[in-house]
Amino acid sequence: MASLIQTLTVAEYLNFRHAANRLGVSQSSVSTRIKMLEDELGILLFERRHRGVRLTDAGRLFVAEIAAGIEHLDHAIKTAGVIANGTVGRLGIGLHSSIAAGFLADLRCLYREAYPDIEQSVVEGLSSETTSQVREGKLDIAFIMGAVDAPDCHSRRLWNETFVIALPVQHRLAVLDSILWSDLAPGAFLVRQGGAGPQLRDHIVRRLSEREKTPHLRRCDVGRDTLMHMVAAGEGIALTTEAASHVPFPGVVFRQIADETERAKFSAVWSPHNRSQALKNLLDLAAEMSCST
Numbered sequence: 001m002a003s004l005i006q007t008l009t010v011a012e013y014l015n016f017r018h019a020a021n022r023l024g025v026s027q028s029s030v031s032t033r034i035k036m037l038e039d040e041l042g043i044l045l046f047e048r049r050h051r052g053v054r055l056t057d058a059g060r061l062f063v064a065e066i067a068a069g070i071e072h073l074d075h076a077i078k079t080a081g082v083i084a085n086g087t088v089g090r091l092g093i094g095l096h097s098s099i100a101a102g103f104l105a106d107l108r109c110l111y112r113e114a115y116p117d118i119e120q121s122v123v124e125g126l127s128s129e130t131t132s133q134v135r136e137g138k139l140d141i142a143f144i145m146g147a148v149d150a151p152d153c154h155s156r157r158l159w160n161e162t163f164v165i166a167l168p169v170q171h172r173l174a175v176l177d178s179i180l181w182s183d184l185a186p187g188a189f190l191v192r193q194g195g196a197g198p199q200l201r202d203h204i205v206r207r208l209s210e211r212e213k214t215p216h217l218r219r220c221d222v223g224r225d226t227l228m229h230m231v232a233a234g235e236g237i238a239l240t241t242e243a244a245s246h247v248p249f250p251g252v253v254f255r256q257i258a259d260e261t262e263r264a265k266f267s268a269v270w271s272p273h274n275r276s277q278a279l280k281n282l283l284d285l286a287a288e289m290s291c292s293t
Contacts, residue, residue: 002033003033003034003036003037003073004070004071005023005047006023006025006030006034006035006038006156007034007063007066008029008060008063008066008067008070009023009030010023010034010046010053010212010278011046011055011063014052014053014054014055014058014134015051015053016030016031016053018039021265025292027052031276032207033043034046034103036050036190039132040109041056041062041249042210043056043062044056044058044059045058045059045063046059048252049072050144050146051168051184053113056264060070060281061191081112083113084222088118089117089118089119089276089278090096090119090278091118091120091121091140091141091276091278091279091282092123092133092138092139092140093108093120093122093123093139093140093142093143094120094123094124094125094130094131094133094139094140094141094142094143094255095122095123095124095130095143095291096124096125096126096127096130096143096144096194096196098143098248100212101243101247102159102224102242102243102248103158103159103162103243103266103289103290104143104243104266105160105243106289107282107285107286108120110285110289111282111285114281114285115278115281118278123139124194124195124246125195126194126197126198127142127144127145127146127196127199128149128196128231130144130269131138131149131150131153131269132143132268133142134150134153134270134271134273135150135152135153137271137273138276140270140276140278140282141268141269141270141279141281141282141283142268142269142270143158143267143268143269143291144266144269145197145199145200145241145264145266146196146202146264146265148267148269149239150269153269153270153271153272154270154271154272154289155267155268155269155270156267156268156283156286156290157265157266157267157290158266158267158268158287158289159266159289159290160263160264160265160266161224161241161242161243161263161264162242162244162260162263162264163203163213163239163240163241163242163256163257163260163262163263163264164239164240164241164242164244164254164255164256164257165179165184165229165238165239165240165254165256165257166231166238166239166244166249166252166253166254167231167237167252167253167254168232168233168237168251168252168253169232169251169252169253170232170234171234171237171253173255174185174253174257176187178258179240179256179257179258180257180258180259181207181208181211181256181257181260182213183206184208184213184257185208185211185213185215186216187216187236187237188216188217188235188236188237189204189215189216189217189218189236189237189238190218190227190230190235190236190237190238191199191204191218191219191220191238191239192219192220192221192222192223192224192227193219193220193221194221194223195224196241197219199264200239200240201217203239204217205217207260218236220236223258224244225242225249226240228249228252229249229251231251231252232249232250233248233251233254240254242264243262245248265266270281270283
């Protein structure tokens with residue numbers, strides 16, 4: 001590498017002495033290195049003259065190529081550096097809850113403002129699916145509801161949300177200020193198969209079983225928006241969390257449940273083997289937000 005740098009410098013100054021002064025080495029050192037390089041390549045790079053040197057045709061082509069190569073190497077080093085410090089790159093994020101409002105929406109927005117050159121690649125799925133993808137290195141982090149069943153991963157509780165019930169506007173309970181679980185028992189609960197559906201289903205079953213009620217569950221393999229449209233159409237009611245209630249849906253009202261004693265708990269899950277600085281930056285920002293809420 002030193003020989004190539006010295007060759008470029010001599011080609012710039014066309015003088016061994018001036019090149020040596022620029023590099024802070026002796027003229028004989030520069031001359032010797034370039035002579036060794038010429039012998040190794042089997043070509044003459046410079047024609048030596050009394051007052052300096054002149055590039056040969058072969059030397060001119062060689063210098064142009066190594067200049068481009070060194071520029072590419074410098075770019076590669078700088079690119080690797082910004083990726084290593086978490087300012088450029090990609091972050092795979094697994095979700096199962098709304099990103100329209102709430103903690104997660106705010107986190108992604110603040111992260112985007114702080115690191116605009118990090119692409120946030122979002123994947124939505126069951127907690128078990130996104131956690132598996134974290135283990136496999138396909139995702140950097142997953143945000144899940146409920147208990148974390150991943151002993152081989154790191155996890156951190158970040159935020160809580162109030163449980164709310166989504167009702168069609170024409171529902172008999174929609175006009176009440178206070179709704180109890182026992183009031184909801186006769187209704188058909190629409191539960192998504194994807195996203196946080198399994199966690200919400202388990203919560204419904206537990207609450208109604210505590211009241212010696214048998215839940216009427218209808219599992220729906222649909223997205224969040226379609227589920228809300230089904231609620232609006234009067235096909236059933238749906239348990240969700242506070243963040244979802246910030247997104248208006250025509251024909252749907254959201255009500256808190258007066259005798260609900262718990263809040264939905266959300267955590268981040270990531271692999272201990274993931275050394276991504278972009279991930280660390282996201283976790284640090286999430287921890288700051290969690291402390292301030």
